Amino acid sequence: xxxxxxxxxSLKVFKDNYNSNERLKIMNRDWDRVVVIKAxxxxxxxxxxxxxxxxxxxxxxxxxxxxxxxSDSETLADIFYxxxxxxxxxxxxxxxxxxxxxxxxxxxxxxxxxxxx
Amino acid sequence: xxxxxxxxxxxxxxxxxxxxxxxxxxxxxxxxxxxxxxNRALEVLRELDGKVDAIGLGGIDVYLFVRxxxxxxxxxxxxxxxxxxxxxxxxxxxxxxxxxxxxxILTENTGLLRKGMKVLMVSSLDRFGMAExxxxxxxxxxxxxxxxxxxxxxxxxxVAELEDIANRTLPELVKMPFHMLYPTGKKxxxxxxxxxxxxxxxxxxxxxxxxxxxxxxxxxPAGMNGQTILTNTTTREDIEFLREKGAGxxxxxxxxxxxxxxxTNVIEAAMxxxxxxxxxxxxxxxxxxxxxxxxxxxxxLRLT
Numbered sequence: 121x122x123x124x125x126x127x128x129x130s131l132k133v134f135k136d137n138y139n140s141n142e143r144l145k146i147m148n149r150d151w152d153r154v155v156v157i158k159a160x161x162x163x164x165x166x167x168x169x170x171x172x173x174x175x176x177x178x179x180x181x182x183x184x185x186x187x188x189x190x191s192d193s194e195t196l197a198d199i200f201y202x203x204x205x206x207x208x209x210x211x212x213x214x215x216x217x218x219x220x221x222x223x224x225x226x227x228x229x230x231x232x233x234x235x236x237x
Numbered sequence: 238x239x240x241x242x243x244x245x246x247x248x249x250x251x252x253x254x255x256x257x258x259x260x261x262x263x264x265x266x267x268x269x270x271x272x273x274x275x276n277r278a279l280e281v282l283r284e285l286d287g288k289v290d291a292i293g294l295g296g297i298d299v300y301l302f303v304r305x306x307x308x309x310x311x312x313x314x315x316x317x318x319x320x321x322x323x324x325x326x327x328x329x330x331x332x333x334x335x336x337x338x339x340x341x342i343l344t345e346n347t348g349l350l351r352k353g354m355k356v357l358m359v360s361s362l363d364r365f366g367m368a369e370x371x372x373x374x375x376x377x378x379x380x381x382x383x384x385x386x387x388x389x390x391x392x393x394x395x396v397a398e399l400e401d402i403a404n405r406t407l408p409e410l411v412k413m414p415f416h417m418l419y420p421t422g423k424k425x426x427x428x429x430x431x432x433x434x435x436x437x438x439x440x441x442x443x444x445x446x447x448x449x450x451x452x453x454x455x456x457x458p459a460g461m462n463g464q465t466i467l468t469n470t471t472t473r474e475d476i477e478f479l480r481e482k483g484a485g486x487x488x489x490x491x492x493x494x495x496x497x498x499x500x501t502n503v504i505e506a507a508m509x510x511x512x513x514x515x516x517x518x519x520x521x522x523x524x525x526x527x528x529x530x531x532x533x534x535x536x537x538l539r540l541t
Contacts, residue, residue, distance in 0.1 A: 147391045207409040236405030
């Protein structure tokens with residue numbers, strides 16, 4: 121089990137890697153989305169916001185996000201640290217993502233562009 | 238008579254059966270669409286196994302080739318592995334050979350492809366051979382995979398960047414459910430109106446639009462101005478659709494039988510039946526040699 125602060129740290133790493141990738145910022149310049157990240161086994165909520173291609177992070181949730189990413193704390197920390205890709209936990213049901221199919225694929229793609237080969 | 242069946246995840250509305258003679262041998266070639274029903278496709282494949290000479294898998298890619306790398310789409314592999322006896326192919330082996338050859342023929346023998354021409358490939362990772370051949374002959378390329386699959390307004394302009402993105406993402410994306418990556422079943426009969434409007438300029442600005450026909454169709458706006466469409470699987474209805482939209486010329490890479498051009502999976506399956514060799518012993522040169530013996534030429538149809 122990961123702690124809330126470990127999830128926060130993993131999301132900071134994800135955000136920093138994203139924001140230092142100029143290509144990703146161009147790719148997502150018109151993809152304004154609010155993503156809530158929720159752990160199932162501990163009290164932990166975060167909100168990632170993509171606005172004009174730039175990602176920001178804050179603790180806590182907002183109402184009516186475009187995407188909600190739900191999993192156990194360990195899986196969330198692993199995904200956002202880049203230790204595992206989201207595909208396998210998504211396919212086996214450990215990771216649930218609520219939102220439009222195009223947005224789900226986009227989030228997967230962003231993660232792969234950061235951590236991929 | 239040899240029997241070749243294409244089992245497709247696409248719409249059953251496109252089903253058909255023809256008899257053709259290839260190198261003096263009679264072939265019955267048929268297509269069975271399963272309307273996006275994956276389990277139905279598995280059933281049909283198991284029923285056909287051992288009863289026909291070769292099977293093509295349509296409406297789904299199994300292998301994506303990016304230069305020397307090969308990525309296997311997991312859902313496609315599941316279908317392929319359902320067949321134990323009959324040779325089964327997805328068209329990717331032939332596509333890589335045939336479509337490079339078509340680019341060469343169109344460049345050398347027609348005015349339809351010229352250096353500097355603006356070419357939009359609506360999807361290119363499913364036909365890297367064509368993507369690379371067009372780039373190498375000097376076309377001004379826009380690879381639209383991210384635009385049309387992801388909704389991302391990011392035209393990839395070089396093969397090197399296409400390869401980089403593919404190598405980062407395909408090892409994982411191939412594990413996703415196929416319907417999330419490509420329209421299957423009834424989705425193939427409709428257009429994605431939001432993307433048609435949002436990305437129409439990519440179509441208008443191109444002189445040639447190339448790639449998978451279902452994707453070309455799904456995102457094509459009205460008011461095209463005589464562009465050449467370079468694709469493979471089309472029916473009479475598709476030709477009418479292209480005329481209505483204002484396309485100028487249709488080039489299909491596979492031959493026409495009774496008013497429609499077949500998918501590369503069908504042609505590859507027929508070639509496998511002709512060659513009579515185990516799949517693992519068939520090389521690109523075998524396909525190339527057979528293409529020459531069969532005198533396969535791209536079909537060029539003026540639409541205006």
